[in-house]
Structures are given as structure tokens and as C-alpha cells.
Amino acid sequence: MNYRRLGKSGLKVSEISLGSWLTYGDSVERDGAVKTIDFAYEAGVNFFDTANVYNRGEAEKVVGEALRKYPRESYVLATKVFGPMGEGPNDKGLSRKHIFEQLHASLKRLGLDYVDIFYCHRYDPETPVEETLKAIDDLIRQGKILYAGVSEWSAAQLEEAVRIADRKLLDRIVVNQPVYNMLNRYIEKEVIPVGEKHGIGQVVFSPLAQGVLTGKYRKGGKIPEGSRASNPEQKKFIDRFLTDEKLDKVEKLSGIAADYNIKLSQLALAWVLRQENIASALIGASRPEQVEENIRAIDVNLTNETLEDISDILSE
Numbered sequence: 276m277n278y279r280r281l282g283k284s285g286l287k288v289s290e291i292s293l294g295s296w297l298t299y300g301d302s303v304e305r306d307g308a309v310k311t312i313d314f315a316y317e318a319g320v321n322f323f324d325t326a327n328v329y330n331r332g333e334a335e336k337v338v339g340e341a342l343r344k345y346p347r348e349s350y351v352l353a354t355k356v357f358g359p360m361g362e363g364p365n366d367k368g369l370s371r372k373h374i375f376e377q378l379h380a381s382l383k384r385l386g387l388d389y390v391d392i393f394y395c396h397r398y399d400p401e402t403p404v405e406e407t408l409k410a411i412d413d414l415i416r417q418g419k420i421l422y423a424g425v426s427e428w429s430a431a432q433l434e435e436a437v438r439i440a441d442r443k444l445l446d447r448i449v450v451n452q453p454v455y456n457m458l459n460r461y462i463e464k465e466v467i468p469v470g471e472k473h474g475i476g477q478v479v480f481s482p483l484a485q486g487v488l489t490g491k492y493r494k495g496g497k498i499p500e501g502s503r504a505s506n507p508e509q510k511k512f513i514d515r516f517l518t519d520e521k522l523d524k525v526e527k528l529s530g531i532a533a534d535y536n537i538k539l540s541q542l543a544l545a546w547v548l549r550q551e552n553i554a555s556a557l558i559g560a561s562r563p564e565q566v567e568e569n570i571r572a573i574d575v576n577l578t579n580e581t582l583e584d585i586s587d588i589l590s591e
């Protein structure tokens with residue numbers, strides 16, 4: 276495994292990290308989840324991702340249980356706050372109250388004394404950013420969070436966070452977690468440049484477009500049994516990647532992967548990791564074999580010529 280610095284921080288994370296949305300504590304049963312996390316850990320993955328809202332805390336319980344047997348210093352654990360955890364007016368968002376209560380609830384479910392990274396899962400227009408950053412900073416002083424992060428914040432929102440942190444002498448955010456893959460490149464224009472300017476690393480989620488960039492879904496083909504798209508409750512999340520136009524691109528990209536003698540998943544992950552500002556590609560996996568295939572991406576070096584061929588396909 277290779278490790279990269281997370282933004283300008285001193286924290287080193289594996290180039291491939293493992294998340295738990297829609298899988299652990301959800302569609303993947305407990306033993307399969309623990310086996311997959313164990314496999315990743317043994318293979319050198321040191322960075323694991325979850326959130327309070329993933330199946331209302333169930334993902335945190337499984338991830339915490341799987342990791343608890345390992346030395347605490349050997350892995351980096353991230354969780355998140357923002358989404359609704361109840362029906363009440365204070366059961367969501369980034370208020371000081373919700374942040375404090377949710378961090379403590381997450382620590383309890385995870386069975387940990389601290390999390391390495393605590394993400395603000397989305398921007399909250401109803402709470403002053405200063406209130407949020409101050410609350411996170413206080414939890415950092417208490418040793419319950421080591422690093423502050425955000426997820427899917429725009430370039431302007433990242434700039435705002437940096438400005439306020441500097442003015443108020445609060446810890447800066449060191450990481451943003453946006454979606455990024457061959458079929459969704461929106462962060463290239465503004466988010467990555469702002470990350471580079473301020474030393475904020477990107478940890479990109481859905482680098483395989485939820486499995487579409489493994490080539491297992493084909494235009495006009497059958498949906499593979501047991502896949503995310505075959506699950507009636509999860510299909511709505513992946514549908515946006517299953518259009519004819521996108522599947523045509525996937526077909527062409529599969530040709531490039533074949534020329535390299537690698538899997539499309541490995542091409543897609545190596546392509547994401549070509550950007551220095553991206554510290555880690557955050558994958559999901561329902562089985563150890565998927566992790567095994569995906570982590571081989573770290574050994575793939577793409578030539579400029581291949582990157583141009585990929586770019587031509589993506590801009591068609």
C-alpha cells in the first residue's frame with residue numbers, strides 16, 4: 276500500500292480507503308462486513324470511513340467492532356455529522372448542540388475515545404459557519420477529534436471556512452470529501468484548485484461510480500444478481516450512473532483497461548489517484564475479493580497518452 280499526506284496535515288492515509296455506506300450494518304451481513312474490513316486492514320488500508328446516518332448508526336457499530344481488535348494508532352477512522360438522526364428540530368444540521376451530541380453518540384457506537392477525522396457531512400445554511408467551526412475546535416481541544424473535515428462543500432464554502440478559522444484562530448479543516456470519478460468530474464474546476472491553495476486534501480467518494488466503473492453493468496445487459504442496482508432500496512442511488520450515454524463511455528473505457536491488461540476498476544482508481552490533491556480514493560466493497568481487485572490500482576501507472584485517450588472518451 277502507498278500512503279499520502281492528507282492535505283497539508285501530517286496525517287498519512289492509504290491511497291485506497293474503505294467506506295461503509297449501504298454495505299456494513301446494511302446490505303452486507305455482519306460476518307461478511309468484518310471479513311472485508313479485516314482483509315482491507317491486512318492489505319495495508321489504514322483509512323476507514325463511516326457516518327452517523329449510515330443506517331442510523333448501524334454502520335458505525337459494525338466498523339467499530341471490526342477495528343477494535345487492532346491497535347488504535349494503526350488506523351485512521353472518520354465519521355460524520357449533519358443528516359437527520361431524529362424528528363426534532365435539533366436532530367440535524369451543524370449546530371453546536373447537534374455536533375456535540377452526535378460526536379458522543381458516534382464514539383459510543385464505535386467504542387472509541389476519539390475519532391481521527393470528524394466531517395461536516397454537508398454545508399448547513401441555517402447555522403453560522405463560525406458556530407460550527409468553534410464547536411469542532413472545542414472537541415479537538417478535548418481530544419475527541421484529531422482533524423476537522425467537510426464533505427461536498429463548494430469552493431466558496433471551503434474559502435469561507437478557511438477565512439473564519441484563520442480570523443478566529445481555530446483549527447483549519449484539512450480535508451474535503453466530495454464525489455469524484457470518471458463520470459462525475461465537477462470538482463476539477465474549482466474545488467481541487469481551492470484545496471491546493473489552502474492545503475485541504477480531497478478524499479473522494481464513489482470513485483467507481485457505485486460499481487458502474489467496474490464494467491459489470493452493460494448497456495441493454497442484465498443487472499447482475501446481488502449487485503447494488505439489483506437491490507430495490509439502493510437502486511435509486513446508482514440509477515444516475517446507469518444511463519445509455521454513461522454505459523457507452525464505460526464500454527470504451529473497458530477497451531483501454533483491456534489494452535493495459537488490467538480491470539476497469541483499477542483503471543478508474545488509478546485515474547482518480549493521478550491528482551496530487553487527492554489523498555485517497557474512498558471505495559465501498561461488499562466482499563474481500565472486491566478489495567483485493569481494487570487495491571491493485573496503486574501499482575498502475577498511466578501514461579500521458581493513455582490519460583489523453585481517457586479524456587477524449589470522457590469529453591465525447
Ligand code: NDP
Pocket residue numbers: 293294295296297298324325396426427452479480481482483484485486487489491501502503504540557558559560561564565566568569
Ligand atoms: P464505490 O464507487 O467504490 O462503489 C462501491 C460498490 O461498488 C461496492 O459496494 C460494490 O457494490 C461495487 N464494487 C466495488 N468494487 C467492485 C469490484 N471490484 N467488482 C465489482 N463490484 C465492485 O463507492 P461507494 O459509492 O460505495 O462509496 C464509497 C464510500 O464513500 C461509502 O462507503 C461512504 O463511506 C463514502 N460516501 C460518502 C458520501 C458523502 O456524502 N460524503 C456519499 C457516498 C459515499 P455491489 O457489490 O453491491 O454491487
